[in-house]
Amino acid sequence: xxxxxxxxxxxxxxxxxxxxxxxxxxxxxxxxxxxxxxxxxxxxxxxxxxxxxxxxxxxxxxxxxxxxxxxxxxxxxxxxxxxxxxxxxxxxxxxxxxxxxxxxxxxxxxxxxxxxxxxxxxxxxxxxxxxxxxxxxxxxxxxxxxxxxxxxxxxxxxxxxxxxxxxxxxxxxxxxxxxxxxxxxxxxxxxxxxxxxxxxxxxxxxxxxxxxxxxxxxxxxxxxxxxxxxxxxxxxxxxxxxxxxxxxxxxxxxxxxxxxxxxxxxxxxxxxxxxxxxxxxxxxxxxxxxxxxxxxxxxxxxxxxxxxxxxxxxxxxxxxxxxx
Amino acid sequence: xxxxxxxxxxxxxxxxxxxxxxxxxxxxxxxxxxxxxxxxxxxxxxxxxxxxxxxxxxxxxxxxxxxxxxxxxxxxxxxxxxxxxxxxxxxxxxxxxxxxxxxxxxxxxxxxxxxxxxxxxxxxxxxxxxxxxxxxxxxxxxxxxxxxxxxxxxxxxxxxxxxxxxxxxxxxxxxxxxxxxx
Amino acid sequence: xxxxxxxxxxxxxxxxxxxxxxxxxxxxxxxxxxxxxxxxxxxxxxxxxxxxxxxxxxxxxxxxxxxxxxxxxxxxxxxxxxxxxxxxxxxxxxxxxxxxxxxxxxxxxxxxxxxxxxxxxxxxxxxxxxxxxxxxxxxxxxxxxxxxxxxxxxxxxxxxxxxxxxxxxxxxxxxxxxxxxxxxxxxxxxxxxxxxxxxxxxxxxxxxxxxxxxxxxxxxxxxxxxxxxxxxxxxxxxxxxxxxxxxxxxxxxxxxxxxxxxxxxxxxxxxxxxxxxxxxxxxxxxxxxxxxxxxxxxxxxxxxxxxxxxxxxxxxxxxxxxxxxxxxxxxxxxxxxxxxxxxxxxxxxxxxxxxxxxxxxxxxxxxxxxxxxxxxxxxxxxxxxxxxxxxxxxxxxxxxxxxxxxxxxxxxxxxxxxxxxxxx
Numbered sequence: 001x002x003x004x005x006x007x008x009x010x011x012x013x014x015x016x017x018x019x020x021x022x023x024x025x026x027x028x029x030x031x032x033x034x035x036x037x038x039x040x041x042x043x044x045x046x047x048x049x050x051x052x053x054x055x056x057x058x059x060x061x062x063x064x065x066x067x068x069x070x071x072x073x074x075x076x077x078x079x080x081x082x083x084x085x086x087x088x089x090x091x092x093x094x095x096x097x098x099x100x101x102x103x104x105x106x107x108x109x110x111x112x113x114x115x116x117x118x119x120x121x122x123x124x125x126x127x128x129x130x131x132x133x134x135x136x137x138x139x140x141x142x143x144x145x146x147x148x149x150x151x152x153x154x155x156x157x158x159x160x161x162x163x164x165x166x167x168x169x170x171x172x173x174x175x176x177x178x179x180x181x182x183x184x185x186x187x188x189x190x191x192x193x194x195x196x197x198x199x200x201x202x203x204x205x206x207x208x209x210x211x212x213x214x215x216x217x218x219x220x221x222x223x224x225x226x227x228x229x230x231x232x233x234x235x236x237x238x239x240x241x242x243x244x245x246x247x248x249x250x251x252x253x254x255x256x257x258x259x260x261x262x263x264x265x266x267x268x269x270x271x272x273x274x275x276x277x278x279x280x281x282x283x284x285x286x287x288x289x290x291x292x293x294x295x296x297x298x299x300x301x302x303x304x305x306x307x308x309x310x311x312x313x314x315x316x317x318x319x320x321x322x323x324x
Numbered sequence: 325x326x327x328x329x330x331x332x333x334x335x336x337x338x339x340x341x342x343x344x345x346x347x348x349x350x351x352x353x354x355x356x357x358x359x360x361x362x363x364x365x366x367x368x369x370x371x372x373x374x375x376x377x378x379x380x381x382x383x384x385x386x387x388x389x390x391x392x393x394x395x396x397x398x399x400x401x402x403x404x405x406x407x408x409x410x411x412x413x414x415x416x417x418x419x420x421x422x423x424x425x426x427x428x429x430x431x432x433x434x435x436x437x438x439x440x441x442x443x444x445x446x447x448x449x450x451x452x453x454x455x456x457x458x459x460x461x462x463x464x465x466x467x468x469x470x471x472x473x474x475x476x477x478x479x480x481x482x483x484x485x486x487x488x489x490x491x492x493x494x495x496x497x498x499x500x501x502x503x504x505x506x
Numbered sequence: 507x508x509x510x511x512x513x514x515x516x517x518x519x520x521x522x523x524x525x526x527x528x529x530x531x532x533x534x535x536x537x538x539x540x541x542x543x544x545x546x547x548x549x550x551x552x553x554x555x556x557x558x559x560x561x562x563x564x565x566x567x568x569x570x571x572x573x574x575x576x577x578x579x580x581x582x583x584x585x586x587x588x589x590x591x592x593x594x595x596x597x598x599x600x601x602x603x604x605x606x607x608x609x610x611x612x613x614x615x616x617x618x619x620x621x622x623x624x625x626x627x628x629x630x631x632x633x634x635x636x637x638x639x640x641x642x643x644x645x646x647x648x649x650x651x652x653x654x655x656x657x658x659x660x661x662x663x664x665x666x667x668x669x670x671x672x673x674x675x676x677x678x679x680x681x682x683x684x685x686x687x688x689x690x691x692x693x694x695x696x697x698x699x700x701x702x703x704x705x706x707x708x709x710x711x712x713x714x715x716x717x718x719x720x721x722x723x724x725x726x727x728x729x730x731x732x733x734x735x736x737x738x739x740x741x742x743x744x745x746x747x748x749x750x751x752x753x754x755x756x757x758x759x760x761x762x763x764x765x766x767x768x769x770x771x772x773x774x775x776x777x778x779x780x781x782x783x784x785x786x787x788x789x790x791x792x793x794x795x796x797x798x799x800x801x802x803x804x805x806x807x808x809x810x811x812x813x814x815x816x817x818x819x820x821x822x823x824x825x826x827x828x829x830x831x832x833x834x835x836x837x838x839x840x841x842x843x844x845x846x847x848x849x850x851x852x853x854x855x856x857x858x859x860x861x862x863x864x865x866x867x868x869x870x871x872x873x874x875x876x877x878x879x880x881x882x883x884x885x886x887x888x889x890x891x892x893x894x895x896x897x898x899x900x901x902x903x904x905x906x907x908x909x910x911x912x913x914x915x916x917x918x919x920x921x922x923x924x925x926x927x928x929x930x
Contacts, residue, residue, distance in 0.1 A: 025410070025411050027413050028394065028411045028412070028413045028414065031413055035447050035448060040398065041398070041400075041443070042396075042398070042399075090824065090825055090828075091824065111826065111827040111828065112826070112827070113709065113711070113825060113826045116778075116779045117779060117825050131710070132710045132711070132827070133710035133711075134711075135710070169710060172708075172710065195702075195707060197703060197704045197707040197708075198707060200704040200707070200708070201707070201708065301411075304411070
């Protein structure tokens with residue numbers, strides 16, 4: 001059964017069926033990455049606006065490549081651009097982009113709820129590439145695709161998330177997604193980044209526990225999601241980095257406390273020697289490179305689903321194949 | 325607007341006989357099956373390709389490989405498709421380079437599907453030769469595409485639709501001519 | 507002359523709940539008598555038939571923002587007071603955070619002059635406690651009192667330090683002026699845009715805990731005890747703060763407090779990313795809201811005040827983080843209060859008290875329906891069904907979380923100084 005997505009603002013409102021659909025629809029795009037010629041003409045003539053109000057290299061390049069490989073054109077807005085420095089409001093900036101008639105807009109912004117705000121004001125599909133500390137839906141989808149490919153399932157896994165969870169949109173989106181498949185969560189980090197309210201994320205009945213000792217957190221883990229230490233997020237008080245390394249770095253010894261086939265995921269960019277030991281980052285359990293490839297596949301799938309077809313025109317002649 | 329069945333074009337037996345005949349024809353006109361491969365265009369081209377390959381085993385004793393191709397990403401008319409098409413994966417478990425390929429589909433009409441299929445094939449490599457095998461050719465070509473192996477040619481009008489129904493997908497086995505009626 | 511006939515008079519100051527006719531002459535109440543008995547005296551008077559309506563003393567709003575001078579694109583004295591009249595208010599107390607700040611006589615006088623020219627209701631300004639509300643030097647409090655302020659506050663902000671608060675309170679005690687404080691601990695507030703809790707974590711928005719307010723309330727109560735000056739806590743929103751006020755009152759300290767209609771109606775669960783739900787103090791938890799309603803009922807809360815804070819649409823139509831705090835409230839206050847009455851949480855007499863004698867007492871005045879009292883009355887229906895549409899508000903601004911909400915009960919007429927300032 002097919003699903004339509006008007007916007008992709010977050011994982012929380014999606015059903016498990018919709019998520020499975022998105023992951024399944026990503027598979028052909030994983031395959032395309034293996035072709036000698038990786039370029040399609042599927043979205044030829046379409047324009048994807050990339051509005052990145054927060055600095056980002058990896059996610060932006062991933063979306064840009066996804067658009068390119070589908071044959072779409074791009075409009076690029078980056079935070080360093082002068083109009084934002086001149087005090088132009090978010091609304092005016094996106095309205096300017098909209099006046100050039102893109103077919104969808106991918107937005108990353110430091111304010112939680114900014115994509116929701118844009119979606120309420122513009123008549124085009126909005127994809128959230130990360131908003132404040134709220135959600136990062138494509139990250140959670142690519143993580144889920146990676147886990148499903150390696151493990152064969154998303155059901156009932158023990159998921160441990162390490163780091164500054166309070167300020168992590170990646171953590172939130174992952175919890176929202178995996179909770180829909182009955183996963184159990186252990187959140188681990190310094191106490192000030194683990195408020196009690198985190199236990200209320202996910203649908204009612206979701207099992208989430210908070211733990212400050214990493215050894216306890218890793219026992220029995222199937223999936224370990226290592227978060228970045230976000231020095232740019234200016235939360236007070238800052239924790240000395242050496243403290244963090246001592247208490248929370250994912251080392252090979254600590255990794256052994258988890259299940260032998262436990263997966264290690266990281267949203268990137270990694271700081272080797274800070275939150276993750278290089279041996280773990282490069283080891284067989286690490287999925288970081290697949291995450292990048294899957295990120296491309298998931299973003300291509302989303303762009304295809306949200307801008308690929310039109311709903312307003314009547315079916316054409318060859319539509320007997322369209323319905324297939 | 326609804327669909328009305330106008331006539332039955334082929335029975336189950338006729339379909340089977342045609343498939344057998346097509347298999348023979350392909351083998352005959354290929355100078356052997358050594359480098360041959362079939363590619364079924366999703367959806368109904370796939371069971372047809374499988375059946376032709378099965379029939380070929382009976383003739384030459386050779387297993388001709390069968391791949392499946394989903395053309396959704398290669399269509400030139402995506403924006404005109406009302407329903408959100410579901411992507412299936414393509415599965416071509418053999419290298420395409422230098423292969424003697426036969427694309428298999430149920431109905432040849434405007435030719436756009438086959439053009440998209442060729443785009444998809446050429447993304448994978450450089451086949452030696454690509455020929456087309458269809459169960460029904462209903463005319464009304466919009467592109468210069470021709471089928472080498474044709475089950476049956478049928479004259480149709482634009483308002484008519486030919487529906488090939490196969491057990492593997494539709495749980496019945498026949499070809500019907502239907503019409504859109506307001 | 508104006509005769510208000512056939513109404514049900516509810517006057518908390520005298521405990522009256524009875525059918526009475528009221529005759530207004532000039533700007534005063536000339537007579538109050540049982541129904542029908544003023545016919546002779548009222549010959550030639552304009553008659554307002556208040557059948558099926560409640561007639562209460564004129565409502566007072568202790569806390570609002572009229573934005574003039576300096577913020578006229580969001581509201582003016584003229585438009586704000588028109589909205590106040592539509593809400594049934596006969597007197598409003600605008601806070602001093604205008605541009606320039608109302609911290610000296612000339613600003614106070616200009617506000618009063620403007621009000622005299624265009625206002626629909628009485629305007630009783632609140633003067634700034636410190637110059638520019640910067641929390642450094644005292645403002646011209648005595649001069650402003652002479653000019654007509656009724657209280658001091660640095661609202662928009664807390665009074666900056668305990669030391670300054672003590673100085674202000676010592677000074678105001680001698681002038682018999684109440685000090686109104688916007689209670690907030692700046693370090694816990696910094697950067698927050700809503701109440702800290704499940705919802706703020708879910709939405710990824712920075713939150714402030716209830717202690718942001720209650721820590722400051724505790725400070726103020728203790729400084730108040732040192733000075734014995736009248737202290738009024740603005741827009742109280744947390745149960746913890748309410749308990750501190752309750753304890754202070756039990757000790758006999760001159761502490762009072764107000765609660766806004768949005769705080770006794772909504773909670774932080776109502777916040778999504780809609781900036782019409784963003785104000786300071788922010789919408790609180792269910793437990794807080796329920797405690798506030800209990801406080802309204804048991805007398806711990808002295809007044810309902812709107813904290814009407816208009817912002818023109820362009821200012822509010824931005825990402826949640828960037829939007830200014832504030833919601834409008836004049837036109838929906840009474841109806842939201844009546845919702846509590848309909849739900850059986852408070853009595854109608856108590857509701858009237860929260861709008862009349864309660865706020866009057868905070869300002870050191872009286873408010874009642876009796877001969878020779880000011881001719882200010884609020885006439886309302888408890889049953890009239892209507893829908894509030896922000897588009898139709900008399901305010902210049904549209905930032906209300908109650909846009910589109912249906913109510914049972916509404917202001918029907920507002921009488922100020924003997925004249926009808928608003929009639930539905």
